[in-house]
Structure formats: structure tokens, C-alpha cells
Amino acid sequence: MGATRAMELLHTSGGRLSKASWSGLLSPKPSSHHLTKREDALRDLFLAAQKEVTLPDTTLSRLAVVKEESTGLLLCGGRFQIFNEEKTAVPILPCTSWVSTLLAQEAHKANHEEIAGTLLRMRRKAWVVRGRKLAQKIVDNCVTCRRLRARRCQQIMSDLPSERITPANPFEYTTVDLFGPYEVKDEVRKKVKLKVWGIVFCCMASRAMHTDLVSDQSAEGFLLAYQRFTALRGHPRKFLGSALGTIFTGAPTGSA
Ligand SMILES: [Zn+2]
Incomplete structure (x- = not known):
């Protein structure tokens, strides 16, 4: 058969x-x-x-x-x-x-x-x-x-900026960014909840960090945090990186 x-x-x-x-x-x-x-x-x-x-x-x-x-x-x-x-x-x-x-x-x-x-x-x-x-x-x-054995593309990292590898005073070259928001209770009206953001200033030479809180994403809120930062660390020579975000673009005008 x-x-x-x-x-x-x-x-x-x-x-x-x-x-x-x-x-x-x-x-x-x-x-x-x-x-x-x-x-x-x-x-x-x-x-x-x-x-x-x-x-x-x-x-x-x-x-x-x-x-x-x-x-x-x-x-x-x-x-x-x-x-x-x-x-x-x-x-x-x-x-x-x-x-x-x-x-x-x-x-x-x-x-x-x-x-x-x-x-x-x-x-x-x-x-x-x-x-x-x-x-x-x-x-x-x-x-x-x-397909499984195919070589994957390797991403080449770009060069570090000169501020990262040049010796400098603390916070002479600084980056700034926000993180959050976080929900907190109002100090006076305990039942009211507010949103706050963390702000981080980072020294590019030593990677030291300075953190603070801002109550909103406005230029005024940033300038208040910036004043507290400069009172402790001094004025940086240059802001770099994420500080170019749209939320901070109004800050120079507000400080003028
Ligand atoms: Zn196979």
C-alpha cells in the first residue's frame, strides 16, 4: 500500500x-x-x-x-x-x-x-x-x-562638551532641569492639594547637585529658585543643556 x-x-x-x-x-x-x-x-x-x-x-x-x-x-x-x-x-x-x-x-x-x-x-x-x-x-x-543572527547597529556616542572635561570652579558651568510634578498639601489650607516641581542644578565639572522646589513652571517660579541657588553657590558663567526648555525662555525677560 x-x-x-x-x-x-x-x-x-x-x-x-x-x-x-x-x-x-x-x-x-x-x-x-x-x-x-x-x-x-x-x-x-x-x-x-x-x-x-x-x-x-x-x-x-x-x-x-x-x-x-x-x-x-x-x-x-x-x-x-x-x-x-x-x-x-x-x-x-x-x-x-x-x-x-x-x-x-x-x-x-x-x-x-x-x-x-x-x-x-x-x-x-x-x-x-x-x-x-x-x-x-x-x-x-x-x-x-x-534574521536572528543579524548584526545589530551600534550607536556611537557623541563627544563630551568641553565644559565636562575642563577643570573649573563648582557650578561655574551648570545645567538645570525640572522633575515632577509631585502632589503636596498646602501649608495653610491642609485640605488643599498643590503641585510642585523639583529643580536640579548640576555642576558640569564635578557633577555636584543642588536641588530645590518650585511651585509652578513659570519664569517667576524659576527666578525665585535661581536666586536661592546663586545666594549659596554664586552666579554660574554658563547655563547649558536642558535649561533651553521652553518653560525657562521667559526667565531672562522676567529678570530684566
Ligand atoms: Zn532557522
Whole structure:
């Protein structure tokens, strides 16, 4: 029955099976009612593949190949120390046959493993002579694995500004930024909740920090915090970085 099935498929496709037809034979679903027929067909395909190429005697003896009496299929136990024909023997296949390629593709697509993992899965169904080379070819040509192995772009950081690397007095070159808002209770009206922002002045040379609170994001609120900052640290020579935000653009006008 299996031979008939395989021959039918071969004849209907002009001797060359489509990919879907081969995959159907190689991946029988356990729930299928035609499981036995497909296994027979798969055995016939293995037989046909074995007849395509004459394997050298050295390979046959090294892999302890035996012929199955009922079907004539060449089976090998691989390099297992304890050779058990009933449990571990699998058909031996040449790497040039199309069935071997399909087996390798199926084994690799199961989990997209590297060469060793793909080879191990292949050997559950058949021992492919020079299978490592075939597995490597399948892994190298897999589009999914190519995407996963693709080199990621590396971002190049820009140079530090000169103020960061030039020795200077504390807060001579300063950056400023806001963080928040935070919800707080009013000091007088305890039930009223207000929003406040933290303001941070950072010395570019020493990375020292000066923090304060502002009640809103207006220029007046910033100038009050700035006055408290300059009373303690002195006037910075230059403001840099995040101080250019839109909320501070009105501050020079307000201080004039
Ligand atoms: Zn892959």
C-alpha cells in the first residue's frame, strides 16, 4: 500500500514531488487514520533514496549497517555502543537525496536550533551520511536564523562638551532641569492639594547637585529658585543643556 501511495505521488507530479506533498509524507500527524500508509510510503521513499547511491563499504562497516530482511531497508545504529536493532536502528540515507534535505529542513524548523541540535533531530528518523554538512547548509540558508543572527547597529556616542572635561570652579558651568510634578498639601489650607516641581542644578565639572522646589513652571517660579541657588553657590558663567526648555525662555525677560 505504501509503495502504491509513493508511486502515485511520483507519477502525478512527473517524477518530482512538490514540497507540500513530501512534507505531508514526512510529517504524519498521530491522529491521522492513514498513519500506517504514510509510514509505509516513507519507508519506500527511504528505499528509493538508498538505491540512488551506492554507499562505500567503509561507511557501511563503520556505522554497523544491517539490512532489514522483510523490506530490504538498510538500517544503522549509528555509533551507539549497545546496538539494539529494534529500538535505535534508523535507515541510512545519502546526503544528496531529496528526502535527506527534507528531513534536515523539518528537523531545523522544529526549533531553529544550531547544527548540532538539527543533526540530533534528524538522527531520530534517519542517519544521513555527512549529515553535519547538510545540517550546516540548512542552518545557513534559513531566513529566520539569518534574521536572528543579524548584526545589530551600534550607536556611537557623541563627544563630551568641553565644559565636562575642563577643570573649573563648582557650578561655574551648570545645567538645570525640572522633575515632577509631585502632589503636596498646602501649608495653610491642609485640605488643599498643590503641585510642585523639583529643580536640579548640576555642576558640569564635578557633577555636584543642588536641588530645590518650585511651585509652578513659570519664569517667576524659576527666578525665585535661581536666586536661592546663586545666594549659596554664586552666579554660574554658563547655563547649558536642558535649561533651553521652553518653560525657562521667559526667565531672562522676567529678570530684566
Ligand atoms: Zn532557522
